[in-house]
Amino acid sequence: MSGTVVVQHVSTADFDAFVAERGDALWRSAWLLTGDAHRAEDLVQTALGKCWPKFERVSANGSFEAYVRRTMFTTYTAWWRRRWNGEVATATLPESATVAADVDARTDLISALATLPKGQRAVVVLRYFDDLTEQQTADVLGCTIGTVKSQTARALVALRASRALTEEDA
Amino acid sequence: MSESELRQLLTDAVPEASPAGDRAEAARTWARRRRNRYVAGVSMAAVAIAIGIPVGLAQSSHQRVEPAPQLKEFACPPVQQQPAAPQSLSSTPGRLSNGPIAVRLCGSDRGYQSPVDALVGQAADDLASSVRAVGPQKPPSGVACNLALIEGRRLSFVFSYPDGHTEGVTVDRGCPGGVSIGNGQVRGLAQDAVAIFKQFNAALLAQRLGQQPPSGAQTTVSCASGDHLGDGRSQLDQGDVPSLTSAVLCWDGNLFSQQPTQEDAFDPQDLRLVLDRMRSDTSQGSVRRDCGKGSVNYRIVGETAWGDRYVLYGDCGSFEVGSGDDFRIWKPQGEAAAILAKMVATGSTTLELPAPATSVEQVLFTWADLVNAGDPRADDLWVHGQPSGVADVNPVFISPGKGDVLPNGQRVTAVAGYAQAVEMDALWGDSTATCPDNRAKTFVLVRQSDFEPWRILSWSDHGLYQHGLGC
Numbered sequence: 001m002s003g004t005v006v007v008q009h010v011s012t013a014d015f016d017a018f019v020a021e022r023g024d025a026l027w028r029s030a031w032l033l034t035g036d037a038h039r040a041e042d043l044v045q046t047a048l049g050k051c052w053p054k055f056e057r058v059s060a061n062g063s064f065e066a067y068v069r070r071t072m073f074t075t076y077t078a079w080w081r082r083r084w085n086g087e088v089a090t091a092t093l094p095e096s097a098t099v100a101a102d103v104d105a106r107t108d109l110i111s112a113l114a115t116l117p118k119g120q121r122a123v124v125v126l127r128y129f130d131d132l133t134e135q136q137t138a139d140v141l142g143c144t145i146g147t148v149k150s151q152t153a154r155a156l157v158a159l160r161a162s163r164a165l166t167e168e169d170a
Numbered sequence: 171m172s173e174s175e176l177r178q179l180l181t182d183a184v185p186e187a188s189p190a191g192d193r194a195e196a197a198r199t200w201a202r203r204r205r206n207r208y209v210a211g212v213s214m215a216a217v218a219i220a221i222g223i224p225v226g227l228a229q230s231s232h233q234r235v236e237p238a239p240q241l242k243e244f245a246c247p248p249v250q251q252q253p254a255a256p257q258s259l260s261s262t263p264g265r266l267s268n269g270p271i272a273v274r275l276c277g278s279d280r281g282y283q284s285p286v287d288a289l290v291g292q293a294a295d296d297l298a299s300s301v302r303a304v305g306p307q308k309p310p311s312g313v314a315c316n317l318a319l320i321e322g323r324r325l326s327f328v329f330s331y332p333d334g335h336t337e338g339v340t341v342d343r344g345c346p347g348g349v350s351i352g353n354g355q356v357r358g359l360a361q362d363a364v365a366i367f368k369q370f371n372a373a374l375l376a377q378r379l380g381q382q383p384p385s386g387a388q389t390t391v392s393c394a395s396g397d398h399l400g401d402g403r404s405q406l407d408q409g410d411v412p413s414l415t416s417a418v419l420c421w422d423g424n425l426f427s428q429q430p431t432q433e434d435a436f437d438p439q440d441l442r443l444v445l446d447r448m449r450s451d452t453s454q455g456s457v458r459r460d461c462g463k464g465s466v467n468y469r470i471v472g473e474t475a476w477g478d479r480y481v482l483y484g485d486c487g488s489f490e491v492g493s494g495d496d497f498r499i500w501k502p503q504g505e506a507a508a509i510l511a512k513m514v515a516t517g518s519t520t521l522e523l524p525a526p527a528t529s530v531e532q533v534l535f536t537w538a539d540l541v542n543a544g545d546p547r548a549d550d551l552w553v554h555g556q557p558s559g560v561a562d563v564n565p566v567f568i569s570p571g572k573g574d575v576l577p578n579g580q581r582v583t584a585v586a587g588y589a590q591a592v593e594m595d596a597l598w599g600d601s602t603a604t605c606p607d608n609r610a611k612t613f614v615l616v617r618q619s620d621f622e623p624w625r626i627l628s629w630s631d632h633g634l635y636q637h638g639l640g641c
Contacts, residue, residue, distance in 0.1 A: 012198075019194040024187040031184055045193060049200030078485060109183040128173065129180040159176065 015055050019048060022065055026072065032125045033076050035110040043079075047072035069130070070140045073122055112162040120155035127152055244330040246276035246284050247338070264354030266301055266337055270294045270329035275370060275405075277325060283395075285374065285405060286387045286477050288330070293373040298329055300369055301339050304349045304358035325367060341366050371406050378476065387477035393420035393433045396471035396481035404480045410492045411449045412480050417441050417472025419513050433471075434513040441472070447506040448482070452491045452498040466514065541615065542625045588616035591627070 023044065030040035051058070051068045058067045113121050119141065126137040127148075134148045141148070273294040276284050289297065324342045331337070340350045347360025389395075404412070420433045436444070468484030483490050489500040502510055591614060613629045 012194075015197075016194040019197070023193045027187040028184045031187075032180060037185070045196050045200060048193060048197035052194075052197045052201045078483075109179060124176070125180070128177045129184070131177075156173070156176070 011056050014059065015052060018055075018064060022068075023048075026065075026068065029069070029125055029130055030072060030076075032113065032129055033073075033121065035114060043072055043076060046075050050075070066136075066140070073126075073140050076122065077118060112159055115162060116155055116158055120151050120158070123148060123151050124155050124159070244272070244274065244288070244328060244334075244336050246274060246326075246328055264351050266298055266329065266339060266351045267331060268295070268298070270298050270331055270337070272330040273297055273370070274328045274330070275325060275374075276328055283389070283405070283477070283479060286384055287374065287378070289370060289374045289377060293377065294329065297327070297366065297370055297373070300366055301327075301349060301351065304362045304366075307348050307356050307358055327366075327370065339366075343367065368407070374406065375408065383475045383477070387475065388416060388473050389477060391416060391418055391471055391473050391479065393418060393469065393471055395473075395479055396420075396469060405478045408474070408478065408480075410498075411445055411482070412472075412474055412478070414441060414445060414470070414472035414480060415475045417470050419510060420469040420471055421466050421514055432514075434516065436470075436472075436513070440509045444470075444502070444506045444509055447502070447504075448489060448491060448500045451503070451506075452500045468510065538613070538626050538629070541623070588627075589618045591616045 026044045026047070027040050030043040031037065034040050034043060047068050050071050051064070054067070055064060058064050113124065116124065122141060123137060126132045126140055127134070132140065134145050134152075137148045138145045271294060272288040272290045274284060274288040288294075324340060326338055326340045329337045329339070338352055340353070341363035342348055342350070342356070343360050343363045347363045348356035348358045349362055349366060350356045415438070417436045418433045419436060422432065466487050468487065468489070470482040470484070470489075471479070472482075473479050484502075487501070489502070491498045491500050611629055614627045616625060616627045617623065
């Protein structure tokens with residue numbers, strides 16, 4: 001009995017440590033997906049909440065972070081399908097200490113990302129922000145490498161043609 | 171913009187995470203709540219019955235002796251343009267009068283369809299009392315959003331009084347949420363808003379016991395009918411698998427598909443069978459879904475006899491039932507699977523190639539033949555971008571999309587003799603190559619009017635597409 005209690009404590013501490021170490025990184029990916037600080041927080045916490053009951057088992061078998069990321073992306077796509085959680089355009093970004101140029105750049109990037117289909121947006125975030133390989137990206141999204149390649153290419157074409165980013169570059 | 175520039179742009183643009191409090195503890199709390207919601211959901215009907223007795227509804231045998239005030243017709247106010255704004259209602263901000271005789275649930279979304287019936291009698295007054303009892307809002311400490319967003323969005327209630335006037339209350343189950351009387355100061359948090367909604371929900375279901383739905387309660391549902399529900403799933407919470415009396419099956423392809431949602435109406439008998447199986451054949455615990463190539467995302471959008479709308483989600487072909495520690499999953503099998511498959515087969519406009527294709531070129535040439543033959547099935551392949559029967563190739567048709575005609579100024583000499591011309595790229599990944607590994611063809615399609623089929627004037631093969639991906 002006492003052994004069970006100890007395992008529980010170790011598990012909780014490990015989970016706390018994981019969240020403390022990786023929580024912000026997960027939030028940044030979530031922000032690129034949602035374009036909104038609150039929704040990003042909700043997305044991260046929902047994913048963590050879903051994964052917490054499986055923490056011990058998944059940690060013992062492999063990377064818990066990969067598991068959380070996959071859950072986060074599947075939750076993101078599930079929210080998208082549930083229409084009501086669609087993105088709401090906002091001109092207000094939450095960081096008060098940000099200079100105007102940064103805000104403009106963020107707004108432009110979010111505007112450009114918002115024009116992409118959800119899957120392409122996810123591919124861009126996974127490949128170019130989270131630096132996952134094509135295979136890892138395919139694993140997270142539950143698709144083939146071929147799909148990752150073609151959708152990445154298509155997303156790049158769209159981003160290069162994006163008026164928001166083009167004007168920013170100019 | 172190169173790939174490295176995109177990486178830098180993403181890195182530079184992402185803000186620092188706001189102080190998020192104890193995310194780990196919040197996650198554990200969320201997991202516990204989720205378990206509790208499941209337990210609560212299973213006993214929903216029993217709760218409704220239990221609440222129905224003390225609230226002394228107008229239709230029950232516990233009616234008060236004095237004659238009930240005459241209920242005047244009242245309706246939900248018109249909804250503002252999105253994003254939703256607080257309802258404009260004729261109440262004093264922050265103050266909700268005693269003694270309402272009825273209350274109606276309204277939405278804050280233009281497409282929201284309110285329940286056909288109002289909650290009447292003492293239960294309406296009880297709800298008003300609960301609203302008044304909500305304390306001042308205390309900003310949530312620590313976590314910025316308490317995972318309340320998943321509960322749904324803003325709703326409103328309109329209370330009706332004996333003299334015919336109405337007063338409004340907005341409940342926001344979002345983040346941080348709260349309750350607002352007549353556009354007054356927000357009080358409480360999301361959990362208070364959820365509690366108000368649950369009280370109304372349970373009392374209305376109890377009121378309906380023994381009643382017949384009014385004639386004309388049901389409407390014609392379509393896939394779009396499910397786009398405007400308060401929480402994305404239902405107008406009222408009536409358990410995991412509600413008793414839908416009419417519904418449509420909606421389906422679309424995977425995350426990357428450009429395929430529009432397709433739908434087909436259920437035969438009533440088939441609908442009953444599918445819902446029965448969904449109730450009885452769920453799997454507890456984790457069930458791995460097959461979200462790979464060819465998987466279908468289902469939604470069942472339907473109405474109960476009272477006209478309450480629901481959406482049942484079947485991502486990757488498996489339906490979510492309940493919201494316990496793990497989702498219970500219903501993977502259609504046997505008769506139910508056959509019904510869904512038949513509906514998709516008969517309702518789908520997916521292009522089946524004459525023979526299984528083994529290369530992208532074969533797909534494109536087949537498509538080109540269909541275009542030039544004026545075969546309308548070519549449109550399907552164009553829209554879907556993922557023809558069936560093709561192994562591990564992913565042609566992607568990129569803009570200009572169908573209907574986006576090149577403006578005159580961009581016409582090239584070869585197409586000058588046509589009223590309309592479209593240049594379209596087919597881009598696909600070749601998973602067998604190493605680097606670079608994407609290929610493209612460009613097609614020029616022409617026609618003289620909107621009433622003619624497109625035909626391919628020319629195409630060019632760009633060979634390998636120089637993105638440097640995978641290098």
